[in-house]
Amino acid sequence: MIRPGAGEPADEARLRRYLLALVERRATPVHVAVAFNAVYFGFDTDAAGYAGGPLDIGDFPSVALGDEMAALPVGAMINVRTGGDLLPAEIVYKEGAHEALGVEGDIPGWLSGAPAGAQGPDQFDGTKDTSLRERLVFDADAFGPGLAASGARLNRLIRRGTIDAHGSLVVNSLYERSGDGPPESDLDDTSYYLRYLMTRGREQLDSSLAPMPLPLMLPPGATSQDREAGLRNLVNVVRRALASLPGIRLWGEYAFTRAAMADRLADGGPLGRDALETLARSVARSAAPIVSRGTAVRRRPVYTALGPALCSLPEAARLMRGTGYPSAVLHANVVLMDHVRREADEKTGLLPTGVRVALDDRWQGGGVWRAEHVGDGPASDVLRGASEEPNGRGWAECRERQAPRAPVVEPEPGDSDPGMPWPDEPDLGGPVLVHEGPGRLEWQQPLRARQLEGGYLPMPPAVTTGQGTAQRPGRAPRDGSGLLPSPGPSPDVVFRLEHDGQPSSVQRVRMDEEGWLVGLHWPSTCFPGILLDLAWQRGSRTVEARTTALIRPRTVDGESIEYRYDQRVRTRDGARQRPPDDTPLGRTRWLVMTAVRRFGLLDVVGRAMLARELLAPALLLVMTDAPEDPTAELVDAAVVELLAAGALTCLPGSQGDDGRPHHPTRIGERFVELLCYTPQVVEDRPRGHGDTGDGASQVRAKAVHHVPGSLRYIGHLGYEASPEQRRLFRQDFLKFGLVGSPELPPGYTYVRPHQRGC
Numbered sequence: 001m002i003r004p005g006a007g008e009p010a011d012e013a014r015l016r017r018y019l020l021a022l023v024e025r026r027a028t029p030v031h032v033a034v035a036f037n038a039v040y041f042g043f044d045t046d047a048a049g050y051a052g053g054p055l056d057i058g059d060f061p062s063v064a065l066g067d068e069m070a071a072l073p074v075g076a077m078i079n080v081r082t083g084g085d086l087l088p089a090e091i092v093y094k095e096g097a098h099e100a101l102g103v104e105g106d107i108p109g110w111l112s113g114a115p116a117g118a119q120g121p122d123q124f125d126g127t128k129d130t131s132l133r134e135r136l137v138f139d140a141d142a143f144g145p146g147l148a149a150s151g152a153r154l155n156r157l158i159r160r161g162t163i164d165a166h167g168s169l170v171v172n173s174l175y176e177r178s179g180d181g182p183p184e185s186d187l188d189d190t191s192y193y194l195r196y197l198m199t200r201g202r203e204q205l206d207s208s209l210a211p212m213p214l215p216l217m218l219p220p221g222a223t224s225q226d227r228e229a230g231l232r233n234l235v236n237v238v239r240r241a242l243a244s245l246p247g248i249r250l251w252g253e254y255a256f257t258r259a260a261m262a263d264r265l266a267d268g269g270p271l272g273r274d275a276l277e278t279l280a281r282s283v284a285r286s287a288a289p290i291v292s293r294g295t296a297v298r299r300r301p302v303y304t305a306l307g308p309a310l311c312s313l314p315e316a317a318r319l320m321r322g323t324g325y326p327s328a329v330l331h332a333n334v335v336l337m338d339h340v341r342r343e344a345d346e347k348t349g350l351l352p353t354g355v356r357v358a359l360d361d362r363w364q365g366g367g368v369w370r371a372e373h374v375g376d377g378p379a380s381d382v383l384r385g386a387s388e389e390p391n392g393r394g395w396a397e398c399r400e401r402q403a404p405r406a407p408v409v410e411p412e413p414g415d416s417d418p419g420m421p422w423p424d425e426p427d428l429g430g431p432v433l434v435h436e437g438p439g440r441l442e443w444q445q446p447l448r449a450r451q452l453e454g455g456y457l458p459m460p461p462a463v464t465t466g467q468g469t470a471q472r473p474g475r476a477p478r479d480g481s482g483l484l485p486s487p488g489p490s491p492d493v494v495f496r497l498e499h500d501g502q503p504s505s506v507q508r509v510r511m512d513e514e515g516w517l518v519g520l521h522w523p524s525t526c527f528p529g530i531l532l533d534l535a536w537q538r539g540s541r542t543v544e545a546r547t548t549a550l551i552r553p554r555t556v557d558g559e560s561i562e563y564r565y566d567q568r569v570r571t572r573d574g575a576r577q578r579p580p581d582d583t584p585l586g587r588t589r590w591l592v593m594t595a596v597r598r599f600g601l602l603d604v605v606g607r608a609m610l611a612r613e614l615l616a617p618a619l620l621l622v623m624t625d626a627p628e629d630p631t632a633e634l635v636d637a638a639v640v641e642l643l644a645a646g647a648l649t650c651l652p653g654s655q656g657d658d659g660r661p662h663h664p665t666r667i668g669e670r671f672v673e674l675l676c677y678t679p680q681v682v683e684d685r686p687r688g689h690g691d692t693g694d695g696a697s698q699v700r701a702k703a704v705h706h707v708p709g710s711l712r713y714i715g716h717l718g719y720e721a722s723p724e725q726r727r728l729f730r731q732d733f734l735k736f737g738l739v740g741s742p743e744l745p746p747g748y749t750y751v752r753p754h755q756r757g758c
Helices: 009-025 032-041 151-159 189-198 224-243 258-266 273-285 306-311 324-343 393-402 449-454 461-465 567-573 584-599 612-622 632-645 696-702 723-735
Strands: 068-070 077-081 086-096 130-139 169-175 248-251 254-257 290-292 295-297 302-305 355-361 368-373 432-436 440-446 456-458 493-498 505-511 516-518 531-537 542-546 549-556 559-563 608-611 649-655 670-677 681-683 704-707 710-713 748-751 754-757
Touching (some): 032 086, 032 189, 032 224, 086 324, 224 248, 224 549, 248 258, 254 258, 254 324, 258 324, 273 324, 273 355, 302 306, 324 355, 355 393, 449 456, 567 584, 584 608, 584 670, 608 612, 612 632, 612 670, 723 748
Antiparallel strands (some): 248 254, 302 368, 355 368, 440 531, 456 516, 493 505, 505 516, 549 681, 649 670, 710 748
């Protein structure tokens, strides 16, 4: 399997030389997705194009100004409909082009950092597909002499309305919301390009004309999960190489040379140093108090979108065309960021005028900057201004004004972990009532890791007492109507489990004083987070449980998941495997990932978000069995590598007086940077695909095939096989008479032989 860091030093050096030549040769900043295209499809840096390359331009989707279409990512190959011949091109940049953007860069506060689909501070539905107005900047020269080679042709297409005044395509892009993962509109440009290549762009990815198509890099019989993991690793190799280039500066996922930046700053023209510095000072002055009759009136925060603001500068519009548009926008963002870092106080983040300037939205209008006069406000009211991660304060503040503040839940004594300012979610893994009738109680409950290891399962109070869910939780009274009997030895309880499509297994277990079934033996294929559907007939001493197979099996962070599960529990309890890399840096990466997953704030899809400043106390809680404490330098290096590899991302958040972080940010709270773990989910094809059976049992009976045991690499995710998988590998090693070592190699887990629906 292809993975970051697996190449020879000579190959990595050759890749960096090629990427450096690519960034120097392209007429526009190079996005990670565009860099991947160049490596994968063989962009000729001497000829400056794919001319004569492996791409079939007849298969590219066609796009025209004003189209309503399925969203396209940066890196997508397209045909621009010009009214005559199709013009092949590569999308090299895109940004939000909302109708509310003003011609001079003014933008309503609610739009800055707003989620996809928001139509106002009180108009947002996150359950529907989303249509976004976007500006697509394309490079027609990527396939030979195009628009940039002929200014007359560019002007002609603009006059005819084939492209807009900036030589771009402004379209309405439809993003779908489906499945359990994050919606398409919430993905960053690189992640969305990966999804595109695995779906609509798959034929292009698998083209046999490519220098080295992905199928040839994978072992025989590779699954769709293997394909996605291999593709993701290839992109991460390119991303890391791009970030390591000397003489290169990054803004987000875009790379450009410092020489190009120096040339702009040496230019005395409409978009040179003086113009950009003037724009930076103008953004800061926009929030300065208005002085009238000796009284200073404080303004509301002011938001400025740099794309329209640059176009409004004198004589600049003619330069903001084609690939010159993203170059100017990205350079302006860097100039403004450097201005803030140079002029602002290191402790408060304020400019000498008492104004705080910070990036608030990276995508809309080329980048939205927020300016607010803070003056002598308290330090807790000061947000970090010099961070390249957007704060998203505009949307958060407008939402705060629309809805009352949620009540703060006080932690119960003893619930919080030592050194952490908030307790774990008290309802995490608890039973959820499905049905309660006079004769039967049904509920749903995920397995926690400690329950798997300890062989027990807590029962709801209604089961232990037999008196219904309305009774106050606590030690159950022994009235004999539930499973907890009157004083005396507890008789056996029959636990009937239906799992893995097999006949029910029956165990006789005991119930202890706290209402837990103890002495359970869980099947080896159960895992932390697997969902149990449970039922109890009142008056009986039998508890029935079953698991449910997923219609679409999936791979989560390299681990095969075939049963319904609780995403939040899996995030919390799945971070228990040992690190595959036993070097100091490898152990530290594992410790950081474990700390974020165990102590980060959980959301409904299983993301865990930990304030970066709380990483140190969180690490102390997961280092109990570590051979030695990592240094601060090792922790910083591990965070940088995890961010570069995409295993962690950064999100803006805020922190209340109780120390609990919040995302999105809340008005009046101190800004914090959140390290975010997001489960990487890859879905397989549905069970019984292509079969005509009516039920799950028919699919299992009629459409199954044998899958031999195999090793799966998970080291690139910072994981190691569990002790149970190591034991199973040793067992099957002896059973099948395999040759070699009975120990799993570092970084690999074991997938046992099994039957799978075709």
